[in-house]
Each structure stands twice: as structure tokens, then as C-alpha cells.
Amino acid sequence: MGSQPLSFLNKNNIIHLKIFIVLFLGFIPDKTNLCSNVLSATLTVPPRLNTRSSLSSLETLGLDGYFSFDNNHHAAKDFGNIYHFLPAAVLHPKSVTDISTTIRHVFEMGSASELTVAARGHAHSLQGQAQAHQGIVINMESLQGQEMRIHAGEMPYVEVSGGELWINILHETLKHGLAPKSWTDYLHLTVGGTLSNAGISGQAFWHGPQINNVYQLEVVTGKGEVVTCSDKQDADLFYAVLGGLGQFGIITQARISLGPAPKMVKWIRVLYSKFSVFSHDQEHLISTENSFDYIEGFVIINKTGLLNNWRSSFSPKDPLQANEFSSDGRTLYCLEMVKYFNPDETKTANQVRLV
Numbered sequence: 001m002g003s004q005p006l007s008f009l010n011k012n013n014i015i016h017l018k019i020f021i022v023l024f025l026g027f028i029p030d031k032t033n034l035c036s037n038v039l040s041a042t043l044t045v046p047p048r049l050n051t052r053s054s055l056s057s058l059e060t061l062g063l064d065g066y067f068s069f070d071n072n073h074h075a076a077k078d079f080g081n082i083y084h085f086l087p088a089a090v091l092h093p094k095s096v097t098d099i100s101t102t103i104r105h106v107f108e109m110g111s112a113s114e115l116t117v118a119a120r121g122h123a124h125s126l127q128g129q130a131q132a133h134q135g136i137v138i139n140m141e142s143l144q145g146q147e148m149r150i151h152a153g154e155m156p157y158v159e160v161s162g163g164e165l166w167i168n169i170l171h172e173t174l175k176h177g178l179a180p181k182s183w184t185d186y187l188h189l190t191v192g193g194t195l196s197n198a199g200i201s202g203q204a205f206w207h208g209p210q211i212n213n214v215y216q217l218e219v220v221t222g223k224g225e226v227v228t229c230s231d232k233q234d235a236d237l238f239y240a241v242l243g244g245l246g247q248f249g250i251i252t253q254a255r256i257s258l259g260p261a262p263k264m265v266k267w268i269r270v271l272y273s274k275f276s277v278f279s280h281d282q283e284h285l286i287s288t289e290n291s292f293d294y295i296e297g298f299v300i301i302n303k304t305g306l307l308n309n310w311r312s313s314f315s316p317k318d319p320l321q322a323n324e325f326s327s328d329g330r331t332l333y334c335l336e337m338v339k340y341f342n343p344d345e346t347k348t349a350n351q352v353r354l355v
């Protein structure tokens with residue numbers, strides 16, 4: 001396992017390329033897993049003769065955590081519910097050493113062991129990306145209990161385990177008046193899981209996706225080495241792992257950039273019936289300085305009751321405006337925007353002229 005030099009692309013291009021690859025790969029009904037030393041497709045796998053003897057050797061490793069060899073059906077499921085690959089073993093690590101010891105052991109057995117390895121965060125993948133057919137799934141959430149370390153100062157950051165949920169990071173950093181700058185919409189996802197993809201939401205137009213807001217990673221490589229990497233140290237590994245779909249190493253710790261947490265927010269959602277008007281407004285807002293702190297656009301199918309359940313930009317009781325959005329099953333467009341402000345700025349926040 002390893003990464004090619006990426007020097008012909010600058011950092012931003014790499015991130016854009018990775019976002020494209022993530023979106024593109026999301027539609028490919030195939031999967032690969034982190035293997036001992038090569039990438040391997042695991043869709044067509046006959047019963048493995050070598051697996052049993054390889055597995056019994058795992059029991060001799062003397063870990064802080066443990067392996068489970070039975071009742072592992074939960075590890076053959078994910079949010080997509082399309083693929084169900086039963087692993088031969090699930091590692092519940094209690095330390096980073098558990099992960100490095102296991103991977104080094106699999107690496108030293110060589111490809112003849114036929115064991116593949118996949119990290120599993122919160123399993124919100126759609127296509128079995130966090131599964132390993134007859135291989136080893138590493139349950140990253142077992143590492144969650146490890147203490148988060150928050151560093152305030154000029155460039156504040158938090159150091160967290162790769163198995164930590166973003167929702168827990170939010171609660172912890174808020175105690176210090178701080179918060180990560182870039183988010184996903186849904187927060188019950190792990191740090192390792194979203195940093196292996198991109199982590200995109202309404203702050204990405206300004207701060208970049210989550211993979212753009214990481215100072216340093218601790219990674220277990222395919223040889224079982226524990227490497228600390230950043231844009232200055234082992235940069236190839238750093239940029240390969242970020243958005244690397246779990247193929248270049250396992251993220252065991254991340255140093256994530258923080259900023260001041262907003263004290264108050266004004267949240268606005270606007271519905272559009274015409275795509276051209278919607279996209280024009282969105283482009284205008286993301287290219288206007290000091291407009292909003294969060295801008296996200298999405299497409300929705302109008303369902304019965306939509307207008308009654310939404311706090312939208314017009315009153316559903318206004319017959320003229322409501323009529324435009326009343327057709328069930330029609331495609332509508334929504335722009336969601338947020339402005340951060342302090343309590344003493346309430347008046348001015350309401351008066352900001354944006355379009």
C-alpha cells in the first residue's frame with residue numbers, strides 16, 4: 001500500500017478531484033477494501049481455504065481489545081442495505097496498538113492469507129464500503145472513549161479519535177466556545193468515515209470540505225506502522241488518506257481546526273420552482289463576500305403537506321405564492337442559508353441586504 005506523488009496537482013485541485021471521485025465512485029456498484037498490501041475487489045470470493053488458519057492466529061495477538069468471530073451480522077450491514085458481506089472476524093480495538101498489531105500481523109501473513117481488512121465507522125456507507133467479505137472489520141467506534149484534547153489559542157484545534165462521532169465533538173468543543181468550521185448535515189458519523197470521503201455541507205463554499213480543515217492525522221498504514229502525517233510531514237500519505245475511501249490507511253486520530261462557535265444563527269430556507277432562478281441566486285450568494293456563513297442548495301420532490309411542515313420564505317396561506325408550489329410530485333429547489341451573529345447584533349443581522 002502506498003501513494004503516488006501528487007505534486008503535479010495543487011492542494012485545492014486535489015480536493016476538487018477527490019470530491020469528484022467520491023461522487024463518481026458512489027454510483028459504482030463495486031467495492032474494495034484495505035488489504036494487507038494490495039487493493040483487492042471482494043465481490044466474487046469462493047470459500048477460502050486459508051482463512052480458518054489465518055483467523056486462529058489472530059487469537060494469539062494479545063490485544064487490549066478483542067476479536068469477535070461469531071454473531072457478526074451487524075458488520076455485514078450498512079445504511080444502503082444493498083450489500084451484505086459477512087466478515088470472518090470483527091476487531092473491537094481498545095487502543096491504536098490493537099489496530100497496528102492486527103494489520104502488521106495480516107501484512108506479515110502475506111496475500112496467501114486472503115484476509116482483507118476494512119475500517120467501519122458508523123456504517124452510513126451505501127455500498128458496502130465498510131464491509132470485508134470473510135475478512136476483518138475494525139469497529140472504529142470502540143476507540144471512541146479516548147479523551148478529546150482541545151487546544152485554544154490563535155489556531156485552535158481538537159485532537160480526536162478516528163472513531164469519534166462529530167456530534168460528540170460538537171458538544172465537547174462548545175464548552176470552550178469553539179466548534180469545527182466545516183460539517184456534514186448529519187452528525188452521527190465518525191471522523192474517520194467522513195474524512196475518508198470529503199465531508200460536505202453548507203460551510204464548504206467558504207471553509208472547504210472537512211478534509212480541508214485537518215492539521216494532522218495519525219494513520220496506521222497497510223504494513224501496520226503508526227505514522228503521524230500532515231501537509232509538512234509525510235504529505236503524500238496525508239493527502240492520500242484524506243478522501244482516500246479507506247484505501248491508504250486507517251485514521252486513528254485527527255487534529256481538526258476549530259473556530260469561534262456562533263452564539264446565534266438566523267436560518268432561512270427559500271423554495272424555488274425554477275432551476276435557473278435558484279442556481280443564479282446560489283451562485284450569486286456564494287460569490288458575494290460577507291453574505292451568509294452557510295449556503296446549501298438541494299432538490300426536493302414536492303410531497304403532500306410539504307408547505308405546512310416547512311418554515312419557508314413565504315406564508316403557505318398566501319394563495320398566490322402557495323399555488324406556485326402546490327403541485328404534488330413536482331421537482332422543487334431549496335436554498336438553505338444561515339447567518340451567524342452575536343446577541344447584540346440581532347437588529348443588524350435582520351437588516352443585512354444580501355441579494
Ligand SMILES: Cc1cc2nc3c(=O)[nH]c(=O)nc-3n(C[C@H](O)[C@H](O)[C@H](O)COP(=O)(O)OP(=O)(O)OC[C@H]3O[C@@H](n4cnc5c(N)ncnc54)[C@H](O)[C@@H]3O)c2cc1C
Nearest residue numbers: 121122123124125129162184185190192193199200246251
Ligand atoms: C443520513 C446520511 C446523511 C449524510 N450526510 C452527509 C453530508 O451532509 N455530507 C457528506 O459529505 N456526507 C454525508 N453522508 C455520507 C457520509 O459522509 C459517508 O457515508 C461517511 O462515510 C459516513 O461515515 P461513517 O462513519 O458512517 O463511515 P463508514 O460508512 O463506516 O465508512 C465509510 C468509508 O470510510 C472508511 N473508514 C471508516 N472509518 C475509517 C477510518 N477511521 N480510517 C480510514 N477509513 C475509514 C470505511 O472503510 C469506508 O470505506 C451522509 C450519509 C447518510 C447516511
